[in-house]
Amino acid sequence: MLLVGLTGCTVTLLSAYDPGTDQMTTALQRSVADHIEALAVEEAPACLYENYRAFYRQQHVDVGALELRVNAIDRNQPTIVQVSELKSALSRFELLHQAASDRKRCQSPAELQPAASGLNSTFGAILKLEIAKQRGGKTAT
Numbered sequence: 001m002l003l004v005g006l007t008g009c010t011v012t013l014l015s016a017y018d019p020g021t022d023q024m025t026t027a028l029q030r031s032v033a034d035h036i037e038a039l040a041v042e043e044a045p046a047c048l049y050e051n052y053r054a055f056y057r058q059q060h061v062d063v064g065a066l067e068l069r070v071n072a073i074d075r076n077q078p079t080i081v082q083v084s085e086l087k088s089a090l091s092r093f094e095l096l097h098q099a100a101s102d103r104k105r106c107q108s109p110a111e112l113q114p115a116a117s118g119l120n121s122t123f124g125a126i127l128k129l130e131i132a133k134q135r136g137g138k139t140a141t
Contacts, residue, residue, distance in 0.1 A: 014136070024065065026127065028086075031062070035052070044105060047106035049094075067083050086119075093119060
């Protein structure tokens with residue numbers, strides 16, 4: 001009898017798929033990837049941090065908007081944690097760019113690759129979770 005009663009109950013552990021989170025994350029990934037590709041081919045002084053200060057400011061604004069969005073969705077803790085990691089990873093990448101620029105040099109492709117890989121892993125984790133949510137339920141509004 002207990003089994004019959006339980007089969008009618010649905011337990012929702014995660015929020016539903018949110019197309020806004022998906023779209024915002026994809027746009028951020030494209031912007032960061034484009035930035036890294038540009039840095040890989042630039043020469044000093046064009047590659048120096050000062051020339052990219054506005055880029056980093058915009059990325060922090062965009063990640064902040066994403067963070068606000070994911071925090072507003074109930075049962076969204078795994079995504080909240082991932083976006084927090086993205087925020088930290090972007091800040092670490094910015095610090096590496098500043099450090100290279102303080103020495104008046106560009107970051108080499110060998111320096112950029114691990115940062116790009118780490119950022120892409122974080123973007124990928126967010127998107128993978130959102131896609132899994134999409135298979136599991138309705139979209140958030």
